[in-house]
Amino acid sequence: MSSVTVRVPAKVNVQLSVGPLREDGFHDLVNVFHAVSIFDEVTAKESEAITVSVSGKWSNQVPVDDGNLAIKAARALAKHAGRGYGADLLIQKDIPVAGGMAGGSADAAGALVACNELWGLGLPFEDLMEIAADLGSDVPFSLLGGTAVGTGRGEQLSELPTGGVFHWVFALADGGLSTASVYAECDRLREASAAEVPWPQLDDSLMEALGTGDAYALGAHLSNDLQEAALSLRPELGPTLEAGRQHGALGAIVSGSGPTCAFLAIDALHARDLARGLTTTGAAHTAVPAHGPVAGATLL
Numbered sequence: 001m002s003s004v005t006v007r008v009p010a011k012v013n014v015q016l017s018v019g020p021l022r023e024d025g026f027h028d029l030v031n032v033f034h035a036v037s038i039f040d041e042v043t044a045k046e047s048e049a050i051t052v053s054v055s056g057k058w059s060n061q062v063p064v065d066d067g068n069l070a071i072k073a074a075r076a077l078a079k080h081a082g083r084g085y086g087a088d089l090l091i092q093k094d095i096p097v098a099g100g101m102a103g104g105s106a107d108a109a110g111a112l113v114a115c116n117e118l119w120g121l122g123l124p125f126e127d128l129m130e131i132a133a134d135l136g137s138d139v140p141f142s143l144l145g146g147t148a149v150g151t152g153r154g155e156q157l158s159e160l161p162t163g164g165v166f167h168w169v170f171a172l173a174d175g176g177l178s179t180a181s182v183y184a185e186c187d188r189l190r191e192a193s194a195a196e197v198p199w200p201q202l203d204d205s206l207m208e209a210l211g212t213g214d215a216y217a218l219g220a221h222l223s224n225d226l227q228e229a230a231l232s233l234r235p236e237l238g239p240t241l242e243a244g245r246q247h248g249a250l251g252a253i254v255s256g257s258g259p260t261c262a263f264l265a266i267d268a269l270h271a272r273d274l275a276r277g278l279t280t281t282g283a284a285h286t287a288v289p290a291h292g293p294v295a296g297a298t299l300l
């Protein structure tokens with residue numbers, strides 16, 4: 001096979017509960033991931049060396065050197081296989097960069113699946129999941145997709161059945177936020193308040209809403225412990241969230257570490273109207289309707 005293409009979704013966190021800072025610099029989480037229909041595509045072509053190029057909306061914001069997560073993923077896979085394989089990786093980028101939607105993780109997951117196929121390794125999914133966890137906390141979920149609870153630093157996953165399709169609108173922001181800075185701001189705000197940080201717990205009402213496909217209940221139980229930190233670093237996100245609520249969103253939340261804002265809609269038609277309302281009033285320059293859950297990294 002000389003060329004393989006894999007489609008990989010973005011995510012939103014419908015619950016993100018952040019425990020105390022660990023000694024390794026990470027936080028223990030209850031991270032309820034939900035894969036949504038905004039996709040990157042990663043194509044791997046036969047080559048001597050491992051290289052990457054990026055096309056699409058956000059290509060100018062993505063590193064094409066060794067810092068690219070897709071390159072790191074391909075290298076980690078080649079190392080695991082014990083051979084000096086090569087691949088030209090082409091990323092068609094639709095997921096916002098540094099937006100709290102796990103775009104880099106998606107490309108890493110895409111590169112793992114694509115190179116496993118291109119190089120004929122035939123590694124089982126479990127092996128790819130282990131390599132993924134070393135690449136980043138969110139990479140295993142990008143492989144898995146659907147809806148899942150992540151514990152540990154987010155890499156230990158249990159799949160969650162959902163009772164229906166949920167419709168979302170994502171308001172994209174100018175410029176990204178660094179995940180590490182948002183966690184650091186969360187720690188700083190917690191230190192300043194001196195309140196004890198509770199051990200993160202799965203929200204039973206949220207589980208029930210996901211299981212029954214009840215968008216109204218899900219909207220009421222969305223939660224994100226990083227939201228206050230993201231708003232502290234980007235105060236202009238507050239009015240964006242408020243504008244979504246005014247336009248009838250069932251829930252409005254910062255996606256992960258932000259700055260993308262996620263709005264839960266009643267149905268596909270409402271999502272379209274909500275997106276239009278956010279852009280025509282200037283509350284967001286770009287608002288993208290999407291649905292979830294969708295599959296994780298998939299060979300095309």
Ligand SMILES: C[C@@](CO)(OP(=O)(O)O)[C@H](O)COP(=O)(O)OP(=O)(O)OC[C@H]1O[C@@H](n2ccc(N)nc2=O)[C@H](O)[C@@H]1O
Pocket residue numbers: 013016025026027028029031099100101102103105135136137138139152153154179180183255256257258
């Ligand atoms: C916040 C979340 C929510 O899903 O995603 P994003 O919003 O960035 O997409 C994740 O926890 C991000 O996961 P990911 O982007 O893979 O982070 P990593 O590369 O593993 O870690 C980057 C940095 O984030 C912080 N980090 C990450 C995960 C975690 N459980 N605790 C942390 O404190 C650490 O400072 C770490 O050095």
Ligand SMILES: Nc1ncnc2c1ncn2[C@@H]1O[C@H](COP(=O)(O)OP(=O)(O)O)[C@@H](O)[C@H]1O
Pocket residue numbers: 061062063067068069070091096097098099100101102103104105107108176177179257258
């Ligand atoms: N393939 C990639 N796509 C996007 N960003 C990447 C990629 N590889 C490395 N990066 C770096 O990772 C950072 C975080 O990107 P991303 O995963 O999109 O954000 P987030 O962690 O907020 O979901 C970017 O600012 C960029 O420098």
